[in-house]
Amino acid sequence: MDWFSAENVVAIGTAVLGVGASVVLLWYERRVPRRRHLGYRVQVDMPIRARAGTGAAGRVTPGSLGLLDGLGDDGDGLTPQGSALSLVLLRVENDGAQFLDSSHYTGHELHGLTAEFTGRRVRGLDVTQRPGSEHLATHFTPGAGLAWSEGTLKIPRVPLGRGEYYKLLVLLDGGTPGDPVTVHGGLLEGRVTPNRALSPDDTPPLLSRWAWVIISALTAFVCVLATLILLPDARLPIGCATGRLTLTGSTAFTPAVRDAARAYEKECPGAELEVAAAGSGEGIETLTQRGLAAKGRFPSVIAFSDGPAIDAAPQLRRLPVALTAFTVVVNAKLPLPRRDLSPSRIRKIFRGDITNWKTVDGPDLPITVVSRTSGSGTRATFEHTLLHKDEGEPAVTAPDCRTRTDPDVALLRCERPSTDALLRTVAAIPGAIGYAERRADTLPREVRALTIGGTAPTASTPQYPFTAIEYAYTYGTPPETSPAAGFLDYLTSGPGTNAITRQRQLPCGGPESGGRCGAPTG
Template sequence: MSSGSGGGPPVEWLSLENVIAVGTSVLGLLVPIAMFLYDRRVPRRKRIGYRVQMDSPIGDGAFNPRLGDFDVPNMADASLVLLRIENDGSQSVADNDYTSSEVHGLTAEFTGRTVQAVSVTQPSGIEHLNSHFTNANGFEHVAGTVTIPRVPLNPGDHFKLLVLLSGGPAEGEVKLIGGLRDGRVHRNSAPKPDEKQRTFSPPARLLSGALALAVLALAGIIVLRSGDPIECEQGELTLTGSTAFEPVVRTIAERYESKCQGADIVIEARGSEDGVSQLAELGERSPDAARSVIAFSDGPMGGRWNLTGTEVALSFFTLVVHPGIDLGPRGLSARQVRDIYAGEYRRWGDVVPGREELAGLPIVLVSRGDESGTRQIFQDRVLKGWERAPSTSLDCRPPATPTDSVTRCELGSTRAVLDKVEEQPGAVGYSEVGLAKERGARVNTVPLDGDWPNEARIDLGAGRYPYKDIEYAYTFGRAPAGSLAAGFLAYLDEAVSQKTIRDKGHLPCLREPEQCG
């Protein structure tokens, strides 16, 4: 973690994602401008397009079964062609736009075949075009050609020629010959009737694909590099308070720093009450400095100082004992726990009679100081009062000679409690569940009245299990928009942070507030 001194590192603006982001934005602006200029500057041309929509063999009757009046003269190797002719340009084509010196305007040529008959079809609404298809206007067929009159066509208008051919195989060459003033006649690439119509032209698809790839590249860089997209803030931030929640805070803070250049976060876990009270005192002395501090608290502590609290997680805690003490699946009853911490028992044999290995083992209460939120939750939820046994030891070791009081000590952090319980025979203490689980078999967790906050029941608030409370994040007033404190609080609501909270044994509140009620 950062030390918190000095300013954050300079922001590197010339990064790969910034280059792609700027390039994508520029491309997105230039494309419509270019299309507009093209539409304005490039002359619009007249165009007649054509395409063969059908070219099917009828056969000769020898190998293709036929029924009806097909056996007529000149029908060897017969075939049918459907030729579509259309105005696929942006301007109308008039009869005087055709450049042919003949009376007709266009010529359809069927190489290697002979035209036997021609029929003209057109869509409804342009039946007036029928009057143009007369011999006087040049509509006739000779050998392998069909001459087509100078038919005026508005943009989008079309007609079709159904041509009966013979003397050659189907799928032969078909051409439309002719010219237009300020335009051209061309074979177009529109689909056949049974093909799916393409919505975009090839240039449009190319530009759309380029933009999509640029956006995907930018998103991929952000997601793959960062794990999840967040809005980074810069500055300095101190996270203080709960030692039980410190592993969660540290993991999330390190991830935030790794993603956000210029964010300098310092961890000072010193206990819930110490952290919250010091934030309040700092707010009285220097409100601006206090706005760069977030204090995490096991349970609600900020109300007495009028701090602003955010529910972050439902935290679970457990009693832990030295690995030499096995209290079974029922653990201890709430009454037994209260009596132990009231000093009613001095040896484990008094709590669990009939166990020879525990008969003379002194009880050592490894507690936290009164600044600890974990202790206050223990007192509120389990003991229903204060730890009545007085503190008697600085090193948590029972005296060499028996006394009338139980041995009790106070330590400054949850990890220190776990270390001492692991080390000292007869020791009992309390811890956040996730930290206790990390110790594995080096400490034994203790069910309360047979109840335990296992993972299968965590989404149900651990049933009736009493040793739990809400983890709060306190700020001096509402964190200012754009501040690192506000950014970090928002990051707690990101999916990756919520997963970290859950993986550490807590139940996230920000996305599931009903679980923390």
């Protein structure tokens, strides 16, 4: 299982944890905030001593609700002097996500909440609130349900906005400080629960414990993943394979193949690619011989051909790689009024029907036809596209491209084994004409490219006639882990396509080819 690596495990774990956290937070945002919640907590619970003789009359007013009334009296059943007194500061707050109205309390009685002080009796209370919430004190009246009896304090239905709170300072007697204090009541789609005890006037923490756990876990996963990424990786990139590979065949496609091979070697240490351009026909022959010699094993050779290979062995498999445009070239000193020839005139020139440039509105100068040798993919493309299908080029009449071997033959024609040799010959002979692929690099200054029928030589123009599909041939199907399979994938769908476009050729795998390349065969 190649995918089962430390990086993948951490990445998948991070993704799962991130998705899970997102789902939980989404659920929390959609569900939990819709619930109302009242929280309470005891902030102070301390003993106090009473002094006798207060003599104050009992009264209940907002902000001073008879907290010390009657303390020290012993004639009306009030607190006798010397009994245990204590003060409890009880904070009640709306820590839910919605506004809490008086109608949201669900009890049938006038009050909304009930506070129980186990083992102690309520003697009085005062109400405090934060600045800006003084209006809350107006709700603490007997008419609103405020009352106490023994250890029970009835709290009115106080409306609270999000985050609002009030504090009740309750005077108690009997029992001991620390005895249980509970608040209960009903809320519409909500609940009343105790909060974690905090110091007075503290606000709740920004994030809950579980939020900190999730954040810490995500941070740890990301740190581990980043560490693994930064560590040197001895494994090869995806699609790379080690070993030797020979790239042969088309000289027209050689510049793109050479650039892609050098880039592939840089990205795939251990891969050794040899570029040995020899022409399409010779490249196919080399591949076939290496395949037969391998006796069932896959030969590490790819042969490129301009167009389909002629009489290819049945074991060969071909893959369309690129569309290449070729061009007709002439000596730059040839003073043609228009840098254009029609397909008909090109056919007549290369067949020998036209042997002087004055026939095509040029100077009175003999035409020297420079062609490629037999087996060249460029020549096969020229014959297939610009000559008649069953019509090949004539025989050589001047091997040195200057002197005819038979003076009675009007055509002066020679052949060259490569594109570079053809271009050098055309550049050296006034009146010479030939053909070559349309390269990204500039032609020699002594050579000029012609348009054909008014159409510029580009592979992206479907109307341009002198084009061919560049095929990559292998002897059988390359094994998935072989250098041949890796390089073909790199060249047809990976960064290697950049090497093709730099040479003004059109990758077959791109949308620009418009389906003109066809499908693999073999």
